Structure formats: C-alpha cells, structure tokens
Amino acid sequence: MKDLLLENLAFTLNGRLWIESTNDRFLGIGRLELLEKIDAYGSISKAAQAMGMSYKKAWDLVSSMNAQVRTPLVMTQAGGKKGGGAALTVEGKQVVEMFRGMQARFQQFMEQEADLLKA
Amino acid sequence: MKDLLLENLAFTLNGRLWIESTNDRFLGIGRLELLEKIDAYGSISKAAQAMGMSYKKAWDLVSSMNAQVRTPLVMTQAGGKKGGGAALTVEGKQVVEMFRGMQARFQQFMEQEADLLKA
DNA sequence: TTTCGTTATGTATGAAAAAATATAACGTGT
C-alpha cells in the first residue's frame, strides 16, 4: 500500500473547477446547473425554485454570465404568454455542453486520484 | 476552432482540490502550503507570518489536521530553546509529498483543459 | 382595464466566516 496513513480513515477527495475572468467568476458547477435548469423549465424563477435558490440570486448569476460574453447565454422576456420566460441561446447551449464535458473529465480525474490514495 | 464563443475573452480556468472527512476539511492547497512553511521555518508563528495569516488561524488549521489522523502531522513544543517550535512528523512529510504530487497532476489537468478551450 | 406570472432591481436583515485582541502557559537561558 502506498498510503498507510490515510487508509481506513473516512477521507474523500473533492474539488471544484471554474472559469473566471479578471473580476468575476464566469462559470462553475452551480452556474452550469442553473443554465441546465433554465433550459429545462424555460424560466429563471422555476429554475431557481428547482435549485432551492432565491430568484434574485439566480437572476444575478444569469446577469453576471451574460455580462461577460459578447452574445448572451440566456435570453429573457418579461411579460407576455405565461408571464414571460427565459431560454438558452445557441451560445448558451454550446457553453453548457462544453463545460459539462470538462466537468465529466474532472470527475474522472478525481476518481482516478482517489483510487491512487487507497492503492 | 472548437470554441468561438470564449476565445479572445480573458477567461482562465481555475480550480481547487481537497481531501475532506465527513465533518471537516482535511487538506487543501492552503493547508499544504502551511505545512510546507512549518517544515521550512520550524515554527507555526513564522509560517503564519510568511503566509500573511494570523497565528490563531494557522494554529487552528494545524489543530484540525492533527485531530483527523491517528498520528499527528505536526508536533509542537511550547517553551524551551528559542521559545519553542513546531516540526513535521514523518507522517506529516508523507502527506505533504503525497498531496504535492496530486496537486501537480491537477495543475497539469487544468492546463490541458485550458488548452482545449482555445483549440 | 384588470389579472397573472414572470423578469428586473434595490434594500434590509441575519448568519457565517475571518480578523483582531487579549491572556495564559511553557521551558530554556540569563
């Protein structure tokens, strides 16, 4: 065994991955899930509710993301049928797909490293 | 190019990796650096100072780490030559080496993924 | 013109984390 010290102790490996600009965070696992739920529900408020997050927080996150790219990731409409709604733009969907892949590879990396701990 | 959306925008990929138990964090990049500095200076207070961290915070971190393993990672002495001091145990050095390697591979992973963003 | 559910935005409250402050104990050497 390589690691006598940590074996038998209930340790788990965890981590986070995110894309940031000089000032703000751009995209992490939380924002990714929010985008996915917006895509699923067609609404920021429903997405927020599904995540147990306040509408304001969700809106702030969307606003932050949209402000950091040339083409918004989420387009919104206030008023209209059903009161309004939100949807991912093509660019938004691209970003979701890209980061979902990155996240999957990261998960794989962590599992690999966790195995190494107990090897 | 794979990612037309994010290119030319000053985005960087960042991340964190840590080992945790059910209750507390055990080891991350900050604690690793603290251990390394304790090893270098032979003192918690000097290590804290070198990291721009309060002594109390450094002490708390050491206390947390030591409490989560069978054999302490850091051994301390209050009073004595030079007022006392601290040093890594053999196990402490093992943990440092182990996590430094993990951290290096993580860095490599992130660079690889960052390249993918701009490919 | 009223109702409805949503987006849009500001403000206030509360909780948690971090930092600052204070004090005691310890053991070696003077």
Place this chain on the structure above:
DNA sequence: ACACGTTATATTTTTTCATACATAACGAAA
C-alpha cells in the same frame, strides 16, 4: 527570579456573504 519567543485558547470585533423582503415593469389574455 526574570525575560524571551513560542504554543495554546477564549473572546470580541469586523467583514463578508447569503437570504429575505419589497416593489416596479412588462406584455398577453380575459
């Protein structure tokens, strides 16, 4: 006995951050 620099620990203050609350605007449909 005293000084010194360190570990050890409690308490208080400050800062940060998340949450809650409150309100307005929007646009379609009844």
